[in-house]
Amino acid sequence: MRPLAILPLLLLAACASSKSSFDIPESRILDCEHGDVEVRVGVAGPSSTMEQVDDRVTYNVEVANNSRHDVVVKWIRVEQTHIETAPYRLGNGYRTFNETIRENEDHLFELPVTGRGIRDYSGRSLQSNGLSLSVAVSLEGGDVYRCLFSVPAPP
Numbered sequence: 001m002r003p004l005a006i007l008p009l010l011l012l013a014a015c016a017s018s019k020s021s022f023d024i025p026e027s028r029i030l031d032c033e034h035g036d037v038e039v040r041v042g043v044a045g046p047s048s049t050m051e052q053v054d055d056r057v058t059y060n061v062e063v064a065n066n067s068r069h070d071v072v073v074k075w076i077r078v079e080q081t082h083i084e085t086a087p088y089r090l091g092n093g094y095r096t097f098n099e100t101i102r103e104n105e106d107h108l109f110e111l112p113v114t115g116r117g118i119r120d121y122s123g124r125s126l127q128s129n130g131l132s133l134s135v136a137v138s139l140e141g142g143d144v145y146r147c148l149f150s151v152p153a154p155p
Helices: 002-016
Strands: 029-031 037-044 055-065 071-081 088-090 093-101 106-117 130-139 144-152
Touching: 037 130, 037 144, 055 071, 055 093, 055 130, 071 106, 088 130, 093 106
Parallel strands: 029 144
Antiparallel strands: 037 055, 055 106, 071 093, 071 130, 088 106, 130 144
């Protein structure tokens, strides 16, 4: 009976470990509010909001390093969510980087995409005039910060 009582403690200790059995650090998924890295996003560029015209726009992703050491941004991905209620559709953005951000500094990353205005043919107005965005920032070492934002739609 005693060997079975020890089994849950061993499993708990194994789950708390931050390294794999090969001594390789495992990646962590972190939120943008409680970590050493702060992420902000905005959309810039001209917009026609015409439904048949693709606009050239840019996701501006600012990454601030609030940690006590340098961090290296490996890649950034931005995706629009809740597109069924959005008056403007943006393409997904993804770029790889190898950018070091020093302690207590920040860096602005640009991801060019296309966007287009959407007309609602159903007769009811679209439920939102904001755009919901999901941003993922991957750091060297495997940590990934995932963030949700709401930004204003182009006029």
